[in-house]
Amino acid sequence: MTVRIIHVGLGGWGGNWARTAIPQVTEVEVVGLVDPSAATLEAVRTDLGMPESSAFASLTEALAAVEADAVVITAPAVTHVPLALEALEAGKHVLVEKPFANSTDEALQAVRRAEELGLVLQVSQNYRWYPAPRVVQELLEADAVGELSAIDIDFRQWDNDEPVETYPHYRFPHPMINDMAIHHFDLLRMVTGREAVRVYARASYPSYSKYQDEAITSMVIELEGGLVVSYRGSWLSRAPRTAWAGEWSIQGEDGELWFTSRDGSPSEVAGDRVTLRKDQDAAAEPVELPSMQHADRQGGLQAFARSVEGGPAPETSGRDNLRSLAVMEAAGRSAVSGVPEDVVLPD
Known part of the structure; x- marks a missing residue:
């Protein structure tokens, strides 16, 4: 079975989805394109060689005109939940770009409705679909460095x-926390298998920044069991750049796991690296990484298609992603309040 999708939001990153990510996944077929900009819509339609009858100015028009199984939403973040709810009410499964929403309360509306209707709702946390974090998750599950004592994460x-x-x-809105650190919060939950319970965040606003909100943030994140994570992220760093997933040092009683991931262009895995150091004075030994059929957004899209076809529920379901979103929300509150904030899930 091929999952028929309507793709909503074709500007910028959405256009990149349309041209480079979706076509690589044979389990899906695009049957409708949606964007309010006629020029953007026509450019993507022409590049994909799709008929004029497949192009629409709104999701409402597309749902009424084409037979589809699912909707992929890569429109601006403020539209994610309204579009997801419209798709769900029409009986369509939904894959939505991150951040799912700007609040857990808003996201919960879509999560509950999807569960009530028995439909798949997945958030594209594409950084999970790279070999390095997958291997680190397995090594930590196997107790490769013993009891964990600290985690340091740097993004520059x-x-x-x-x-x-x-x-x-x-x-x-909040580009360091909501747009970038949300990836790292989600990876942190994935590789450790632990949930965050408290965040203390401080944001910096240098005079030369062109950002309307914080572009530099330092955080202390407390995980279940008392494990403390030190996080430093910056869009304004002149220090050596990191990969998009950052640089991670995971320290334990029996050694250190270090990794970096998602370097270069989307889907490139050559920059993924994992090393294991058993002693402070020992050399870090490289860990062999597996090959993957699909990385990045393609890996998540393939998993989504298989869930729609009756396979396992997606690991980044809307319900699960509420926990990553709640960390983001707590970090944003702390950056404003200046005090540690608890990670609170909506009822």
Whole structure:
């Protein structure tokens, strides 16, 4: 079975989805394209060689005109939940880009409705679909470094050269926490198998920043069992850049696991690296990484298609992603309040 999808949101990153990610996954077929911009819609339709009858200005029009099984949403974040609810009410499964929503309360509306209707609702946490974090998850499950004592995460990029008037990233709400650190929060939950319970975040606002909200954030994240994570993230760093998944040092009684992931262009896995050091004075030994049929968004899209076809529930289901979203929300509250904030899940 091929899962027929309507793709909503084709500008910027959504256009990249349409042209480079979705076509690589043979388990899906695009039957409808949606974007309110006629120029953007026509450009993507032409590039994909799809008929004019497959292009629509709204999801409402597309749902009424084409037979589809699912909706993929890569529109702006503020539209994620309204579009997801419209798709779910039409009986369609949903894959939505991160961040799922800007609050857990809003996201919960879609989660509950999907569960009531028995439909798949998955969030695209694409950083999970790389070999390095997959291997680290397995090694930690196997107790490779013994009892954990600390985790350090660093993310560094310079993104401050574009014109303010035309670069939408500068206007993204809470770009360091909501747009970037959400990836790292989700990876942290994945590799450790632990949930976050408390976050203390401090944001920096240098005068040269073009961002409307925080572009630099330092955090202390407390996980279940008292494990403390030190996080430093910056869009304004002149220090050596990290990969998009950051650089991780996971320390335990019997050694250190170090890894980095998602370097270079989306889906490239050559930059993924994992090392294991058994002693402070010993050399770090590289860990062999497996090959994967699909990485990045393609891996998540393939998992989504298989869930729609009756396979296992997605590991980044809407319900599970509420826990990553709750860490993001607590970090945002702490950055404003200046005090540690508990990670609170909605009822």
